[in-house]
Amino acid sequence: MNQLIKNNSKTILLGISSGISLFIINGGLGIFKNISNYILNCINEKIYYQIDVDSKDKSFEWLLYWLSEHESVKDSTHLNAETVYNNIGKNPKVILVPSVGQHTIKYKGKTIWISRIRDSTFDMGSGAPFESIKLSTLINNSSAVNELLQEAMLLSLNKDIGKTVIYINSEGSWERFGNPRSIRSLDSVILNNNLKQQLLDDIKSFITNESWYRNRGIPYRRGYLLYGEPGNGKSSLINAIAGALNLDICIVSLSQKEVDDRQINHLLNNAPPKSILLIEDIDAAFKSHRSQVDLDSTNSNQINSLTYSGLLNALDGVASQEGRILFMTTNRIELLDNALIREGRVDMKIEITNATKEQASQLFSHFYNLPQDSPLSNQFSSNFANYQLSMSQIQGFLLKYINCPEKAIEESYKLLPVNLS
Ligand SMILES: Nc1ncnc2c1ncn2[C@@H]1O[C@H](COP(=O)(O)OP(=O)(O)OP(=O)(O)O)[C@@H](O)[C@H]1O
Known part of the structure; x- marks a missing residue:
């Protein structure tokens, strides 16, 4: 019995002592690991220059685009295909970018190591995983990495020069919509009475007169309503x-x-710089919302909704973004509440009517590349009365006779309202 107790206590002691040794060894190893990590980090910091570019930041997109254009990436065998679309979500185009993992490129004769890392967390909006790209180089070459990032930014921004970037609201914030659109020339929009120039001058004067507004304590924003x-x-x-x-x-x-009151307030007051805010078909959008709100007001659980006063507050509340240019459009001005279009919210109301004879003639000239007062253009427009047809009706008709102005004139009787139905 005594022998048994002795053996047991021996085993326990042995267990304890090996536990302690293991603890010491593990602890020791842990400390050793920490120290060696620390030393490695110190050495790394002395030798390498590193920049982390996170996918939550705009520079990530710029960097990927730059990489897709870079020679050594084009030659790589370890690439990811990513699809980009045009501004209407069509014409998909595949670009090749470095895939997750390690890559090496030469930039201005310097070696830069690229490590693309994918996170295990996801962006709830797009469903895409968060990522980052680590750019490393020898400490002496640090300026090359900075220049690379600068170049990446310029490459992407210049891509948009001469284009209009479209943003749409998505889950309460602004998101770029497709690729930037080619600019539509002002000459291609044919309007009456110098309207274009008046509007352009008004916006230019607004943009250049910020201090005038400030000195007089007038909110620095301008609203336009285009109707017709x-x-x-x-x-x-x-x-x-x-x-x-x-x-x-x-x-x-x-x-x-x-879209509720809080979101509309945020959106209208946090638009990207140098942009126009556009609310199209304001009558329809709000009418449907209002009836929804009326219905929902009977539901006590309703917490999210866009209310009429919420929209008005967002348009001119104390938090309104300064320097804001807002356009609203409607086909039914008579349906709009006076409060929505009163001075201060809408500073200029511009009616865009159906085509006058003059406009029909100009559209014809523009379409067939003829001089302004060409006899053919006048002959075409003489077939219609003022305000009889919309410009898009005339454009649609001319598209059928794309190479034949004479035929368009001959057939133009078909455009008359009696023959349209
Ligand atoms: N004044 C115009 N000058 C030149 N083209 C025009 C003009 N009006 C309309 N068009 C042509 O007709 C088409 C529709 O025009 P647009 O969408 O600008 O009209 P809108 O007034 O905004 O219409 P809606 O009220 O239905 O939104 C476009 O393809 C455009 O090129």
Whole structure:
């Protein structure tokens, strides 16, 4: 029995002592690991220069695009295909970018190591995993990495020069929509009475007179309402104005279910710099929302909704973004509440009517590349009365006779309202 107790205590002691030794060894190893990591980090910091570029930052997109254009990446065998679309979500184009893992490139004669890392967390909006790219080089070459990033930014931004970037609202914030659009020339939008020039001058004067507004304590923002029959160039005019003034366009869609008072306030007051805010078909968007709100007001659980006063507050509340240029369009001005279009919220109301004879003639000249007062153009327009047809109706008709102006004139009787139905 005594022997048994002795053996047991021996085993326990042995267990304890080996536990302690293991603990010491593990602890020792841990400490050793920490120290060696620390030393390695110190050496790394002395030898290498590193920059982390996170996919949450704009520079990630710029860097990937730059890499897709770089010679040594084109030669790599370890690439990812990524699809980019044009501004209407069509014409997909595949670009090749370095895949997850290690890559080496030469930039201005310097070696740069690229490590693309994919995170295990996801962006809830797009469903894409978060990523980062680590750029490393020898400490002496640090300026090369900085220059590379600068070049990547310029490459992407220059890509947009001469183009209009379109933003749309998505889950309460602004998101670039497809590839930037080619600028629509102001000449291609044909309007009456010098309207284009008046509008352009008004916006230019607004942009250049910030201090005038500030000195008088007037909120520095300008609102425009374009109204009139559909298809006469309201959207085209806004696109052309944005192009002429090198501004981007942020399209606010009020019909999205999730847009509530808080979101609209945030969106209208946090538009990307140098952009026009555009609310199209304000009557329809709000009418549907309002009826939804009316219905929802009976539901006590309702917490998210866009209210009329929420929209008005966002338009001119104390937090309103300064320097804001807002365009609203409607085909039914008579449906709009006076409060929405009162001075201060809408500073200029511009009616864009159906085509006059003059416009029909100019559109014809523009379409067939004829001089302004060409007899053919006048002959074509003499067939219609003022305000009888929309510009898009005339354009649609001319498209059928793309190479034959004479035939277009001959057949133009078909465009008369009696023959349209
Ligand atoms: N004044 C115009 N000058 C030149 N083209 C025009 C004009 N108006 C309309 N068009 C042509 O007709 C088409 C529709 O025009 P646009 O979308 O700008 O009209 P809109 O007034 O905004 O219409 P809606 O009210 O239905 O949105 C475009 O392809 C455009 O090129």
